[in-house]
Amino acid sequence: METAQETMQQTETKAETSKTLFKGTGSQVLLNGLIEEGVTTIFGYPGGAIMPIYDALYDYAGKLEHILVRHEQGGIHAAQGFARASGKVGVCFATSGPGATNLVTGLADAQIDSTPLVCITGQVFAHLLGTDAFQETDVINITTPVTKWNYQVTDAKEIQEVLAKAFYIAKSGRPGPVLIDITKNAQLQLEEFPEYVKCNHIRSYRPKPKVRVEYIEQAAELINAAKKPFVLFGQGVILGKAEKEFKAFIEKTGIPSAWTIMGESAIPTAHPLNVGMLGMHGNYGPNVLTNEADVIIAIGMRFDDRVTGRLDKYAKQAKIVHLDIDPAEIDKNVKAEVGVWGDCKETLPLLTNLVNENKHEDWLAKFRQYNQQEIDQVITPELYPAGDEMTMGEVLRNINEICGGEAVIVTDVGQHQMVACRYATFNNSRSNITSGGLGTMGFGLPAAIGAKYGAPEKTVIAIIGDGGFQMTPQELGTIMQFGAAVKILILNNRFLGMVRQWQQLFHDKRYSFVNITSPDFVALAKSYYIEAAKVDERANLRAALETMINHEGSYLLEVMVGRENNVFPMVPQGMSVSEIRLK
Amino acid sequence: MSTENTLEHKTTKADFDGKQEYTITVYAENRIGLLNRIAIIFSKRKINIESLNTSPSEIDGIHRFNIVIQESYEVVRKLARQIEKQIEVLKVYFNTNDEIIWQELALYKVSTDEIAEKVTVERLLRQYGASAVVIRKDYTVFAVTGHREETDALVKALEPYELIEFVRSARVAIIKDSAGFHEKLKEFEAFEPGEELVENEFLDKGEKIFTM
Numbered sequence: 141m142e143t144a145q146e147t148m149q150q151t152e153t154k155a156e157t158s159k160t161l162f163k164g165t166g167s168q169v170l171l172n173g174l175i176e177e178g179v180t181t182i183f184g185y186p187g188g189a190i191m192p193i194y195d196a197l198y199d200y201a202g203k204l205e206h207i208l209v210r211h212e213q214g215g216i217h218a219a220q221g222f223a224r225a226s227g228k229v230g231v232c233f234a235t236s237g238p239g240a241t242n243l244v245t246g247l248a249d250a251q252i253d254s255t256p257l258v259c260i261t262g263q264v265f266a267h268l269l270g271t272d273a274f275q276e277t278d279v280i281n282i283t284t285p286v287t288k289w290n291y292q293v294t295d296a297k298e299i300q301e302v303l304a305k306a307f308y309i310a311k312s313g314r315p316g317p318v319l320i321d322i323t324k325n326a327q328l329q330l331e332e333f334p335e336y337v338k339c340n341h342i343r344s345y346r347p348k349p350k351v352r353v354e355y356i357e358q359a360a361e362l363i364n365a366a367k368k369p370f371v372l373f374g375q376g377v378i379l380g381k382a383e384k385e386f387k388a389f390i391e392k393t394g395i396p397s398a399w400t401i402m403g404e405s406a407i408p409t410a411h412p413l414n415v416g417m418l419g420m421h422g423n424y425g426p427n428v429l430t431n432e433a434d435v436i437i438a439i440g441m442r443f444d445d446r447v448t449g450r451l452d453k454y455a456k457q458a459k460i461v462h463l464d465i466d467p468a469e470i471d472k473n474v475k476a477e478v479g480v481w482g483d484c485k486e487t488l489p490l491l492t493n494l495v496n497e498n499k500h501e502d503w504l505a506k507f508r509q510y511n512q513q514e515i516d517q518v519i520t521p522e523l524y525p526a527g528d529e530m531t532m533g534e535v536l537r538n539i540n541e542i543c544g545g546e547a548v549i550v551t552d553v554g555q556h557q558m559v560a561c562r563y564a565t566f567n568n569s570r571s572n573i574t575s576g577g578l579g580t581m582g583f584g585l586p587a588a589i590g591a592k593y594g595a596p597e598k599t600v601i602a603i604i605g606d607g608g609f610q611m612t613p614q615e616l617g618t619i620m621q622f623g624a625a626v627k628i629l630i631l632n633n634r635f636l637g638m639v640r641q642w643q644q645l646f647h648d649k650r651y652s653f654v655n656i657t658s659p660d661f662v663a664l665a666k667s668y669y670i671e672a673a674k675v676d677e678r679a680n681l682r683a684a685l686e687t688m689i690n691h692e693g694s695y696l697l698e699v700m701v702g703r704e705n706n707v708f709p710m711v712p713q714g715m716s717v718s719e720i721r722l723k
Numbered sequence: 724m725s726t727e728n729t730l731e732h733k734t735t736k737a738d739f740d741g742k743q744e745y746t747i748t749v750y751a752e753n754r755i756g757l758l759n760r761i762a763i764i765f766s767k768r769k770i771n772i773e774s775l776n777t778s779p780s781e782i783d784g785i786h787r788f789n790i791v792i793q794e795s796y797e798v799v800r801k802l803a804r805q806i807e808k809q810i811e812v813l814k815v816y817f818n819t820n821d822e823i824i825w826q827e828l829a830l831y832k833v834s835t836d837e838i839a840e841k842v843t844v845e846r847l848l849r850q851y852g853a854s855a856v857v858i859r860k861d862y863t864v865f866a867v868t869g870h871r872e873e874t875d876a877l878v879k880a881l882e883p884y885e886l887i888e889f890v891r892s893a894r895v896a897i898i899k900d901s902a903g904f905h906e907k908l909k910e911f912e913a914f915e916p917g918e919e920l921v922e923n924e925f926l927d928k929g930e931k932i933f934t935m
Contacts, residue, residue, distance in 0.1 A: 280756055285763050289810045290756075309810055343911045344752050344813045468804035 161335050166296030167196035167327045169336075170260070171204060173303040176336040179231050181205045181222060181593050183215040187235025188275055190262025192327035194233075207593070207622050210614035212239050214586035216246025217612070220255045221590030224573045225548055225598070227381065229256045229310050230590065236262045237275030240282070240321070245580055247286040247317045252577030253402060254379060256315035258306045266294040266323040279321045288316030296329035304339035313347030314466040315379055348465055351482040351490060358478045359461045360494035362435050368503050369395045370426075370433035372418060372447075375402035375576075376440015376464060376484055383407065383569045385488040386439065392492055394499040396507050398426035400441050402576040405566035409545060415507040419447040420711045421558040424518075424720060425510030427711060430455050431718040432506075437461045440484050443473040444577065453716035463487050517722045518708050523563065529702035530678055532556055532631050536563040538685050539601065539629075547599040547689075548573065550591050552584030552608030555637035558707045560603045570595070582611030585628065589615060592624040599627065599689060606632040606658045616668040619694045627688050628670075628696040630661055633703050641706045646713075665696035672696040744773075745799045745817050746825060746896045749788035750780060750904055752811040761788065761812075764805045770794060774827075776893035781903050785813065791894050813911055818898055825896035829874035830856070831865045831881060832888035838863055844884050851877040862887060 162169065170193060174182070182204060186194040197206060209215040212234040219230030230250075234243055240261040250257050264273040280292050289309045291302050299322070306318040363369055377386045383406050390397050390407075396415040399406065407414055416423030418430075427449075430436070436458045441447070448454045451473065462469075462476035463484050470479035480487050522533030536559060539547070545567040551557040551574045566572060573591050575583040588602030609630050619626060640654040665672035671691060675684045681699065688697040711720045751757055758777065765772050773791045780787035792799070799817050807815040835858065838844045848855075851873065853865040867874050874891055 281759060284756065284760050285767065292756075342810065343908075345810045346911075466808070468801070468808050472801060472804075 162333045164330070164333070165192065165196060165327065166293075166299050166322065166329045166331070167193040169296065169331070169333045170299050170303060170322070170327075171196055171200050173300055173336050174231065175200075175203055176338070177303070177307045178228065179204065181207065182231045182233055183207045183209055183218040183222070183590060184233030185209055185212050185215055185235070185239060186233070187237075187239045187262065189236035189264055189324050190233060190239070190260070190322075190327070192324060193260070193262065193322070205593075206233075207589070207618060209586065209589075210617045211612065212242035213245055213582065214589075214612055214615040214618065216243045216257070216259065217249070217580075217583050217586035218590030218593075218615075218618075219257050219259070220246060220250050220253075220583075221550060221573055221587030221592075222594040223250075223255050223257060223590075224587070225570055225591035225594030225600075227570060228594070229258055229307055230594075231258050231260070233260050234262070235275065236264055236279070236321075237277045239275075240279040241277060243319070244282065244286060245578075245582075247283055247319065249575055249578040249580045249583065250317035251286045251288065253575065254315050254375060255317065256310040257317040258303075258310050259317065259319045261319060261321045262327065263292065263321045263323045265325045267325070269294075269323070279319070283319050286317070287319050290319040290321070292321040292323070293326050294323045296326045296331050297333075299326065300333060300336055301339075304337060305342060308339035308342070309345065313345075348483045348486075349467075349481055351480075351486050353490065355478055355480045356487060356490045356494060359437070359463075359480055360491055362459055362461055362478060363393060363395075363437065363491075364496045366435035368429075368433045369393065369435045369437060369500065370429060370458075371395045371397035371437045371439060372400070372441055373397055373403045373406060373439045374400040374441025375406075377403055377406040378440075378569055380440060380465065380483055380485045382440075382483075382485040382488055385485055385492070387411075389488050389492045389495070392497055393495050394497075394504070395437065396429075396500065396504050398423070400444070400447055400576070401561045401572070401574055403441060404561055405569050405571040408567050409565040410567075413504075415504075416511070417562055419444075420449070420713075421562065421707050421709065422447075422711075423511065423562070424514040424709050424722065425507040427709070427717040427720040428510055429506060431457065431716065433458045435459050435461065437463070438474075438476075439463045439488070440465070442466075442469045445473075448473065449711045449715055449717040449719075453718070463491075514709065514722065519563075522559075527702070528678070529705070530675075530681065530699060531705055532559040532633075532701050533563050534678075535629070535631060535681065535685070535699055535701070536560060536603075538682055539689075540565045542686055542689050543599060543601075545571075547571070547601050548591050548595055550574070550584055550588035550600060550602045552602075552604040553579045553581045553638075554605045554608060555633070555641065555705075555707050556603055556605045556631040558638075559631075562707075571598075581608040584608055585612050585626075586615045586618075588626045588628070589618055589624045592626050600625075601627045601629055601689070603629045603631065605637060606630060606634060606661075607636045607656050609661070610656070610658065613664065616665060616670060619670060620668040624694060625692065626694050627691070628665070628694070629685075629688070630696065630698040631701050632658060632661070632698055633701050633705065634658070635703060637705075638707070640704070644704070644706070645710075661696060661698045670694050670696055672698070674698040674700070676700040742793050742795050744791060744793055744820055745796075746820070746823050746894065747788070747790040747792070747799070747803060747806070748816040748818070748896065748898060749790065749806055750813040750815075750907075751786050751788065751809075752813070753784060753786040754811050757786075757809070757811050758788075760809050761790075761806055764802060765790075765792070768798075768802070770798070770802070774893040776895050778895065782905060782908055785904065785908070789894055789896050814904070814907060816898060816901070818896075822900065823896040823898055825870070825894050826868045827871060827874060827892055827894050828866060828868045829877070829889065829891040831867070831877065831886060832862050833865070833881060834885045834887065835859060835861060835863045837884045841884060844881075847877070847880050851880070853877065
């Protein structure tokens with residue numbers, strides 16, 4: 141502390157800026173900057189190296205709401221859930237050392253799922269950097285591969301500019317997580333600061349290009365000549381806030397459209413051109429017909445391996461039009477005939493202008509035929525099971541019937557995630573929040589807390605497996621203390637279900653360490669003063685779900701589902717999308 | 724502006740898909756940590772960097788990296804886009820050896836006695852265009868600039884004569900067809916991207932320089 145005071149005195153004498161508006165510490169100017177950027181909610185956890193910021197935060201009650209999570213991983217997942225539900229930048233605080241390293245999983249998740257975040261970490265005093273000081277860790281280098289940008293601030297005079305850049309970078313172009321590491325001396329440093337100026341230009345960074353019309357023309361030409369065009373859309377439509385533009389495009393062209401799990405809810409589930417989900421556990425028609433389409437229009441999606449299956453047998457007959465804001469995605473996995481680099485909010489209307497009105501009735505009918513097969517063989521048995529055991533699908537069907545597509549569904553990772561993405565119905569964009577790219581077990585509960593703050597008017601249902609719930613159950617404490625009215629639905633099959641499914645299908649039923657036991661989830665929730673119940677037979681399911689959803693505050697419902705149910709259809713790893721199995 | 728229906732650069736190179744030496748030129752802001760950000764793009768894909776040089780560029784405040792790798796065109800193109808995606812990177816070019824002028828500097832420390840005694844050594848040095856940097860009683864340091872094969876050849880030639888120490892620098896390269904970065908920088912500094920937006924160059928058909 142002595143050193144800090146020295147630093148403060150030194151800097152005090154140096155201050156002489158002409159247009160000063162605010163005299164205070166680096167911590168205060170940071171919090172003022174957050175307010176300027178429109179931040180209302182911070183998820184965080186204090187500690188030694190971030191104490192000056194927390195000390196300043198004490199005086200910001202009413203201006204900045206701080207949610208004290210129970211673990212920094214919970215904090216960053218909550219910030220992700222907030223960002224995904226609200227469309228704003230999620231903000232989280234953590235201290236140096238372990239606080240900062242606990243953010244890594246969330247950063248990686250946000251990076252791969254393009255979620256805009258600004259994370260602030262405390263750091264040891266600048267003069268201690270590199271001395272292996274208490275709770276010192278090289279956060280900048282640890283987080284470099286999993287951040288869109290990061291920066292270490294050692295002087296309070298940098299804070300405003302760096303914060304403004306951080307928000308600009310996080311939310312513009314292809315969004316992503318940004319981390320700012322601030323040494324303790326900079327947090328304490330007393331300065332006279334100028335007015336906060338938002339950033340809207342960095343010379344080395346072009347978030348999006350000026351759209352080149354010739355590529356739009358080429359794309360339109362291909363689309364107009366297509367007999368079997370097929371649209372694949374991803375989260376880019378949601379991130380670009382281009383849902384309307386997207387809908388206008390597909391409605392004019394009449395092209396059947398399928399989504400990646402990150403793109404789900406960009407158009408309502410019930411939309412007649414919504415033909416379903418792509419990928420490993422996606423729908424039958426979209427997968428099989430990928431290898432029949434003559435022109436594929438990929439919009440804001442990145443041809444992840446879980447979507448494409450075996451790449452050398454993926455859509456080889458089709459000409460690909462790829463619309464993306466990130467030029468590194470064009471031609472990365474799948475070669476595009478025409479790459480349209482740009483923001484789909486701008487490119488889609490241009491394209492819609494140039495394409496002919498069409499109705500691909502025969503082609504759409506093909507999707508319906510495949511869908512009927514899937515309904516008969518997979519969907520009906522899943523949603524209306526004949527046996528005594530409850531299925532995950534029937535739980536989802538009941539939720540759909542109760543909520544009518546208005547709820548925000550947050551999932552964890554595994555079988556329940558695939559079932560939820562397959563069967564949940566949505567009326568509104570930003571309603572499906574899931575860890576798509578990274579597949580982070582433990583994401584669900586904290587992300588749902590964040591989603592509730594991001595969309596407080598919505599019913600937020602966290603659907604989580606018995607395995608994933610046990611990765612971040614500590615966040616029940618956050619719910620207890622701050623009252624986020626999250627509905628927690630644990631689908632308990634007493635297995636790590638997805639791994640078990642693979643072991644059954646591909647490893648000769650050698651169930652290696654997938655048999656997981658659980659605590660009494662109801663008692664656990666009640667120990668946190670959260671209402672809870674458990675259902676183990678169908679007769680009670682509907683009423684229990686209604687009780688949960690209609691309950692005023694948070695609620696935990698555990699549903700015991702069949703132990704060895706599998707998620708189908710399935711494109712086995714290494715197989716082509718057209719080799720999708722119905723059983 | 725090209726209106727042709729392809730993203731592919733046309734190239735006359737026979738080994739389009741095969742691995743060959745590429746020199747990647749990166750124009751970037753001079754910022755702590757950026758080297759690591761660029762280096763991990765290679766290590767993430769388990770690609771070995773054969774040579775890496777950072778230096779100032781023709782523009783004050785803008786740094787220039789030269790990175791040499793052995794890879795196929797497709798891989799290099801993807802790497803270049805990943806590098807250019809980094810916030811502080813302005814521009815990335817990648818070129819084959821016939822598209823650049825390049826040099827490496829090598830230093831050789833040999834025993835002065837050996838040179839004094841053996842005239843052949845002196846002839847060798849002259850033959851390889853070496854210059855003496857330091858001459859002391861006990862040793863002499865020679866420098867050679869040139870291509871890898873040239874500096875390597877002198878190592879071989881000096882082996883019989885007590886080569887005490889040898890070191891070679893990273894490659895520095897100039898792109899033959901580049902008009903420098905001054906004009907490009909103006910476009911970057913412009914608030915709104917212009918019609919001739921450079922970042923879309925990669926969508927154009929092959930110019931003489933590969934750019935993204």
